[in-house]
Amino acid sequence: MQWHNSPARYGLVSILLHWGVALTVFGLFGLGLWMVGLDYYSSWYRSAPALHKAIGLCLFAAMLLRLVWRFLSPPPPLLDSYGPLTRLGARLGHGLLYLGLFAVIISGYLISTADGRGIEVFGLFEVPALVSGLPNQEDVAGLVHEYLAWGLVSLSVLHALAALKHHFIDRDVTLKRMLGCSR
Amino acid sequence: MLKKTLATLALAGSLLGAGQTLAADYVIDKEGQHAFINFKISHLGYSWLYGTFKDFDGSFSFDAAKPEESKVKVTVNTASVDSNHAERDKHLRSADFLNVGKHPTATFESTAVKSTGEGTAEITGNLTLNGVTKPVVIAAKFIGEGQDPWGGYRAGFEGSTKLRLKDFDIQKDLGPASQEVELILSVEGVRQ
Numbered sequence: 001m002q003w004h005n006s007p008a009r010y011g012l013v014s015i016l017l018h019w020g021v022a023l024t025v026f027g028l029f030g031l032g033l034w035m036v037g038l039d040y041y042s043s044w045y046r047s048a049p050a051l052h053k054a055i056g057l058c059l060f061a062a063m064l065l066r067l068v069w070r071f072l073s074p075p076p077p078l079l080d081s082y083g084p085l086t087r088l089g090a091r092l093g094h095g096l097l098y099l100g101l102f103a104v105i106i107s108g109y110l111i112s113t114a115d116g117r118g119i120e121v122f123g124l125f126e127v128p129a130l131v132s133g134l135p136n137q138e139d140v141a142g143l144v145h146e147y148l149a150w151g152l153v154s155l156s157v158l159h160a161l162a163a164l165k166h167h168f169i170d171r172d173v174t175l176k177r178m179l180g181c182s183r
Numbered sequence: 184m185l186k187k188t189l190a191t192l193a194l195a196g197s198l199l200g201a202g203q204t205l206a207a208d209y210v211i212d213k214e215g216q217h218a219f220i221n222f223k224i225s226h227l228g229y230s231w232l233y234g235t236f237k238d239f240d241g242s243f244s245f246d247a248a249k250p251e252e253s254k255v256k257v258t259v260n261t262a263s264v265d266s267n268h269a270e271r272d273k274h275l276r277s278a279d280f281l282n283v284g285k286h287p288t289a290t291f292e293s294t295a296v297k298s299t300g301e302g303t304a305e306i307t308g309n310l311t312l313n314g315v316t317k318p319v320v321i322a323a324k325f326i327g328e329g330q331d332p333w334g335g336y337r338a339g340f341e342g343s344t345k346l347r348l349k350d351f352d353i354q355k356d357l358g359p360a361s362q363e364v365e366l367i368l369s370v371e372g373v374r375q
Contacts (some may be wrong), residue, residue, distance in 0.1 A: 114269035
């Protein structure tokens with residue numbers, strides 16, 4: 001399989017980034033929900049949030065890479081068979097997914113860095129706090145992070161349902177394209 | 184002669200004063216923030232964690248000659264909790280601890296003051312915290328009073344009490360060594 005995208009198919013880089021981000025988003029969502037309910041004496045009480053933050057920051061890097069790659073190697077165009085409403089829905093949905101991802105990651109970052117502390121990434125390096133001390137920063141960012149995460153995951157499910165609709169009802173190549181097949 | 188008369192008058196005055204004591208009213212010095220509501224709780228039994236409430240207000244009435252007639256009332260903005268760690272403070276404000284969304288204020292209002300010695304007293308009162316009202320006893324100590332350098336008159340106290348977290352419906356269990364928190368109030372009032 002080719003690395004880069006072509007007008008006919010997605011390349012390996014885009015495919016890996018897409019499924020990697022999808023898996024990470026759902027993983028972080030589950031980890032996040034689970035870790036906030038942990039008992040104080042759980043052995044995961046400190047490591048789970050540390051893991052959540054470190055993976056979240058790696059996801060941010062992956063999303064930046066995704067944007068750059070989108071620019072360097074544009075994805076194949078939408079299928080000719082799509083009607084105007086499908087085109088609009090696809091553009092809007094994908095745009096919101098990108099926006100939502102960045103917003104969830106940034107709001108999460110703003111919780112942990114609210115008092116000027118940086119975020120340790122797997123003990124390898126520390127991402128410094130850039131914005132701290134906003135009024136009620138950790139509380140506002142916390143609410144935004146929680147609600148947007150639910151929104152993002154809901155939108156992702158909708159995105160998956162749309163792909164399944166293309167596959168099983170419209171019987172087009174939309175879903176298979178993201179698995180490496182060409183039209 | 185004149186001096187003696189004045190002294191007699193002053194004595195009479197002070198006796199009269201003692202007889203009908205008008206306890207002075209004080210407002211906690213919020214403007215200059217010579218007042219602190221701190222707390223202290225054990226971490227795992229290995230160290231003390233300290234925190235503070237940054238926003239509160241209150242008043243008291245006090246007369247050194249009649250301490251038992253003293254009264255005190257304090258209102259605390261629970262969201263102002265600060266333990267020098269943003270993530271922990273966010274957790275303290277959540278439903279696991281102070282539930283500040285639902286219970287934004289905590290109050291203490293005295294119901295009785297009992298002198299326990301030279302400059303010490305037990306202040307009994309109702310503490311409302313996390314929506315639960317329970318009587319507590321604050322062991323208080325008079326620190327000092329007098330003119331301040333700017334034309335006012337001040338009096339200050341320190342007091343502390345221990346609370347069981349469960350008594351105030353605080354759900355999170357921090358372990359066997361951390362069932363109780365100590366509240367430490369250190370306030371200076373400006374006479375009105």
